[in-house]
Amino acid sequence: MLSIKDLHAEVEGKNILKGLNLEIREGEVHAIMGPNGSGKSTLGHVLSGRPGYEITQGSVEFLGKDLLELDTEERAHLGLFLAFQYPVEIPGVSNMEFLKASVDAVRESQGASAYDTVGFMRRAREACTAVDLDQAFLKRGVNEGFSGGEKKRNELMQMMLLEPRLCILDETDSGLDIDALQVVASGVNAMRSESRSFLLVTHYQRLLDYIEPDFVHVLADGRIIRSGDKSLALELEAKGYSWLDDGEVA
């Protein structure tokens, strides 16, 4: 589904990704861990097409398309979703309005008919309940005055309604209390399917107690230096990233 080969990327002239390789097949859950500044968040933004990131080398194929050739919204239309680490506010634009416009745009691009308003509102209310947010949040401005945890749940709600093929969660677990973490985890687990894949970017092993990954990768200095199964995450938790520094970085 996603094939990243020798990816090099820079931001403001600074090399962040330095030859990253990653293969994600349909239905798989991959976790990317790594120390601060290793390029974890950059990877998510490069994949989703944030302006200001320059690809200097390498290729990314997503669902048979050259991802790097596509505009940000075209990547979203293909089914790539990024749950932001710091979701921004859009004052005055209600969540419902935003969700409807967003889902309509994606469905339209895929040749699917738009949901009728009543049907969509029902779906939105269900998603709202699923992420344990009060229905009132649908009427509020997008992320306007939301707490950190509420913003993260709101991201998850958008993900549920958009039904993407590849979900990238950028430190969605950071800043969440244990209850909110469980809500996010159960939301993700409910969405797991044979045709949908996940890329979880996280600092902590804790999230992986709730969402069991198929693969764990360690990113350091812009490259994946170690891959394994979920036991790798536990090992990292016990030994710290410095454990990999000695000679492991080949």
Added chain:
Amino acid sequence: MSQEQIDRAIAKDYAAGFTTDIESDTLPPGLTEDTIRFISAKKNEPEWLLEWRLGAFQVWREMVGPDWAHVDYPEVDFQSISYYSQPKSMEDRPKSLDEVDPELLATYEKLGIPLHEQEALAGVAVDVVFDSVSVATTFREKLAEAGVLFCSISEAVQQYPDLVRKHLGSVVPRKDNFYAALNSAVFSDGSFVYIPKGVRCPMELSTYFRINEANTGQFERTLIIADEGSHVSYLEGCTAPMRDENQLHAAVVELVALDDAEIKYSTVQNWYPGDAEGKGGIYNFVTKRGLAHTNAKISWTQVETGSAVTWKYPSCILRGDNSVGEFYSVALTNNLQQADTGTKMIHLGKNTRSTIISKGISAGKSSNAYRGLVRVGPTAKGARNYTQCDSLLIGDQCAAHTFPYIESKNPTGIIEHEATTSKVSDDQLYLCQQRGLDPEKAVSMIVNGFCKEVFKELPMEFAVEAGKLLEVSLEGSVG
């Protein structure tokens, strides 16, 4: 979102920029007493009105144009403007829509104006002013049943001279300012509304203005009188074809709300703004003011997206006790447009209240200024004002300014002023695009969200139209 993308998106065609090929009867350019006599004679006006016009002309000749606004444009040559133009076939005024020039009707259709009654938006009566002449008024009979008078001001001069004479210039005196004096001297047409005592006008009233002829100015004059306890909602819309030269529009609108009356006046202004290099476009120099008597309410709502230069301050004189003034404004400037707009709330009566919500949006290389005066006079015991003034910037080459003037001469007055400036951020656009929205849709959604408090004041049909207009005006502001 790169600056380049933003620039590309701001470049946008003016959808109402077609001209209509109609033979017209246009006065040669120039302004003298004879011009005024010609206009007055053409309209078969009574002597007092001619004298009134000539008095205004005297005053105007001794005045100089205002230079305090935060706008910059070459001096207007008043002798190069034609002060009167009427479509030729109007020589014999049409008695009904069937007699209206089909070319003209086609123009209005292009503009999306529901002139034919069967096509009209439910409950909207339209008076259409084309260049200088009021062309047709729809729904007249239905309004007459309620006793509502709605016609062109020229017609009102003939049919209801007492009402016109009593109120004309009572809110905006002839010598009020340079452009008001000019308008008083040369006004060609406009709308007249009278709502009798205790009547709630059964439908929204609407006027549509269009400048078609080259080198013509449009000097319309609108007078709305809401008698005691009556209620009316009025909307005006404006467009002009694309022309390389600047065209002048200097209107005066006077509202009189007698005791317990309510007037809601909404404007959607989409005059041609000029091209991306700032060539052409309308100079929109307008004086709008309402006088509120005891317990009366006057509410101005404006959506200003057009014009090369805008100079406009719809105001309320809150003379009666407990009277209420409101001003809700969205002003959008793009490319090289300049706007200096705001309001004046003059509190004279006791317990008078006013609310000002102003939303300024600047894109391209435009300049957008809010200028507002809140004055609480010595007699205005317990007066209250709340002002909220928000600016939104799109791109990094535009400017937003705020000039609030606050004067309180009564210690019991309470005046609040809040102001914010924000930017459509790259992060907001990125979020929207990541969710599948194209950049133009995203900007329009963000801007609409920013304007929500004002749009909800517009009549329903027009709120939708205003939203679309913003979308069109911003097209090209991102890419």
